[in-house]
Amino acid sequence: MTRAPLGLIAGTGFYDLGALVDPAEHTVPTAFGDARVVRGTWHGIPVVFLTRHGAGHSVPPHLVNYRANIRALADLGVRDVVAVNVTGSIDPDLRPGDLLCLDDFLDLTRQRPVTFFDGSGPEGVVHTDVVEPYHPAIRREILDAASTAGRPVRDGGVYACFEGPRFETRAEVRLARLAGADVAGMTGVPEVTLALEAGLRYAAISLVVNPASGVGDSDEPITMDEINAVLRTSSAAVLEILDELVHTRATFPDPTDPDPTEPFA
Template sequence: MPDIAIIGGTGVYDPDLLKDTREYIENTVYGDVKITVGRYEDIEVAFIPRHGKDHSVPPHLVNYRANIMALKQIGVKNIIATAAVGSLNFDLKPGHYLLADQFLDFTKSRKNTFYEGGEEGVVHCDMTVPYCPEIRKAIKKAGNELNLTVYNGGVYVCTEGPRFETAAEIAMFKMLGGSVVGMTSVPEVCLARELGMCYGNISIITNFAAGISPHILTHSEVVEMMKESIHEVRRLIMHSLKYIPREKTCDCSKILDEKGVMK
């Protein structure tokens, strides 16, 4: 089974990306998840479309716990996730990529932990470095080789959605140190960390955020920008896979030591 997975946003998956693909349903206590597994060169890879096959699930209703648990159950240890984001900084332009190393959580109604008491107990998971530095390094190396503009480090501001943010909210996020704003990285990254998985985020900058953009924001603008960059995004992801080390030196799995779980 694969130890690397891709969680894709809008339009990321292409059937031609992987060879010898198979689809199956993984059952979890949080719900059933359809996973596609195939091979890229000599690497076995799992794929989940975060918003469903036809982008039918809005960000605040994604079953994040089921998705992450399903990947854990099949043996995945490394996750590359994509997200379309708005920029809070004129230096971060549409068509650029940012690899978040921190987040600010402004979600409101999402299930953000596997540990709610009861049989599972309560775990206060460390989030000092939520995004795996080794996965970020692998993606950055691939980006350099492909001559893409990839920034390694930045703050992902995660909002509830599905609405876009007000200009006042964006101004506040900028004052708090935000780099980009999106709607999906939290609680995904938190759940992966609770299970000792290495998680990296490729933030695909599709537009400037409200109050920075010279015009009102539309979902069609995001979709159109994604269409323009999607082949590049796919190349970046797949080129990164070979640089993800199998023997890790990061701290991502150390939460399992605290819980007394075998790695």
């Protein structure tokens, strides 16, 4: 049996994976539009890598075609997905460079297509359970890989997804904090819920790159220069965790369910 490829999704600051062997770009047509992916191998296992914002960060977060991206991964045989989200800290104890393995989210977006099941397909309307949006087995892989790599990662965190592409106001950040959010981002939703609908096992690493608006002592505006500076020093930690996760997978038989849920015809 051919091993199912591992899906990797990333955004700001993660536009290629230097560890991929024989990387090849592909355009994958779906009913929701085309998705661009890179296929290759890492430690001998197949990988499908997708960068949300496209070449040169040309697609803003509110215009990412999340449905096409997730549908393409599923169509390519992906069963497990590890995502990377670059975030601002809402929890004042978090600092730039800190890492979290997310376990819940808040959806504060307003205008994105959020489901495959909009009533137009043969499935009709489907109500997806999201009591555990980030798959516990994939979360465990991330945490174990981080421990082996010697990279501290907080076990758990609530991701507040805002519409973007602007940064959040101080009032919005206060609201999210009152609701229990730890970090703020612009791309984690509906990606996580679409993965659930597609029957994929999905988990995400959050890399903190700045304090969100009004968090901490500084009133300085958030700038991309600030974010890019943290990415230059901290992205290696994320890549080391991914490398260890893939290396561990390569050591064992295919960990994915041999009979994954297939909600689509």
